Amino acid sequence: MKQNAVLRRSPAGAKPLRHRFAGALSRYRWFYLMMIPGLLYYVVYHYIPMAGMIIAFKDYSLGKGIIGSDWVGLDNFRIIFNSPDFYELLRNTLLISLYRILFNMLPDVLLALMLNEVRILWFKRLIQTVTYGPYFLSWVIVYGLAVAFLAQDSGIVNYYIRELGGSPVNYLASNDYFRPIILLTDMWKNTGFGAIIYLAALATINTELYEAAVVDGAGRWRQLWHITLPGIRDVFVLLLILKIGHIMDAGFEQIYIFLNARVYEVGDIIDTWVFRRGLEELEFSIAIATNLFKSVIGFILIIGANKVAKKLGGSGIW
């Protein structure tokens, strides 16, 4: 890249590196100056917080500050790994993530495949427009909708249960219903959006392939199996890698907004726990140690998943 710059901009490129760098700095000074606000942002709000994770190895007290607080080595991690709560959090986090991969990736594909079969264009556009609208609504709004339907006293579902002589169920505070509600609302909000990327991949499939298949006497299902599905395989694998890499993120914002103390057993995830432990109980060290554990696992997973994808012959993410 440096060579490239030299070739393009200065034919006399044999100067010592230091001079070349100084030269570039002055030649491109406006470009470097432009980047300053953005780079400052990354340093202050991304890299300093990363450095702040050393609190995980300290007994942080507000009075002493980060530098002044005592080092405690791995004590915080010992506390976490010896706490039974932690395994519940880990289980909830992984389970909800896995459910999301299963129950939210497949509807995305299914919607895209169905839309792809539609020949009436206005109908296709209509359904697409309608289904990806909710993507732009906030989780708070989605929660409001869920309350309108599922609340114990005023929800429409319980209204009909009462009408039919049943006893109302407090769905939003029920261990049995919490995860299904999370998955269903996620599906409602994001399926239309998720389908777009598959539709784009489907649009790039060469139509000659289908024509040849018809000549060979392949029916609808054989075309689906041999042409359509292979056409979206790469995108599917790519998204799967990304989701596996983010398996420790079970959807903080949504879960936090839907969560209440009665469903911690099935719904409390690492992020929500860190949030409460850190910002409500001010146990910064424990909270940050938990978060560091999560970030490291996430990082390893995404690097690993990318390697696996490349091994399998895909292109990977980078």
Next chain:
Amino acid sequence: MLHSLYKSKSDRIVDAGIYALLGIFGFLTLFPLYYVFVMSITPYSEVLRNGGFIILPTSFTVDAFQAIFSSKTVPQALKITIFITVVGTFLNLAVTTLLAYPLSKKFIPGRNNILIIIVFTMLFSGGLIPLYLVVRATGLMDTVWSLIIPGLVSTFNMLIMKTYFENLPAEVEEAAKVDGCGDVGTLFRIVLPLSAPIMATIGLFYGVGHWNAYFQGIMYLNDKTLYPIQVVLRNMIQTPNVSQELAISNPMLLQTLPPETIKMATVVVAIIPVLVIYPFLQRYFVKGMLLGSIKG
């Protein structure tokens, strides 16, 4: 995709099934929104008369909307949210552009290293609590800036914009240089006018993000008068006492309104702006998203 000159009977049945399923899916998407809207405008008397759900109210009332707009809380929250949406989006676009443009120039020394440093933040993050400590240390607590500055640049949006700049024809910029335009002049006079579609796309991404901002509100704000609309809405949905949450000057207004109606009217108020810009969102973001899926 079925390519065939004629369709067999079983193919037609499958087709019918697909259309029906899609229709049902579309209906299920719209129905909750419709239900909430109807709840927000149905007079209490009619709710009482019919008990539960009303599909087509015979009369409607905007009392609930009058009540929430005459309150202190909701108009104040809307003011805050509109401020962070307008000012925040402008700042987002400015800083993102100024970062993405130089990074689209492959000949700049150090570019790859800077890109690696930036992209790394997508793979590893310090997490919530250290960020909170930094926001506090930089003096943003209990200011509207805490809702803007900590999310100034979205790496994903920056990469999309960079890709867009990279794909602009290089000749145009070179011609500008020949005419004596500096790097900054080229950006503002040549590149930006060519970048309206990408600015619209990214601006809408950022704008919707600000409108929907919730977490920053509960993390960085103690002062209730700074709460954005999503925080107020969440509190409203949870509260057993709507009139206290609203800080309403004339509680009489609430006498004839059930709390559910007020709550749903607030949900509608939060939905409407998104609905209004939705046609634009739809036009731009598919393009933006597909651009983003191109490797940078």
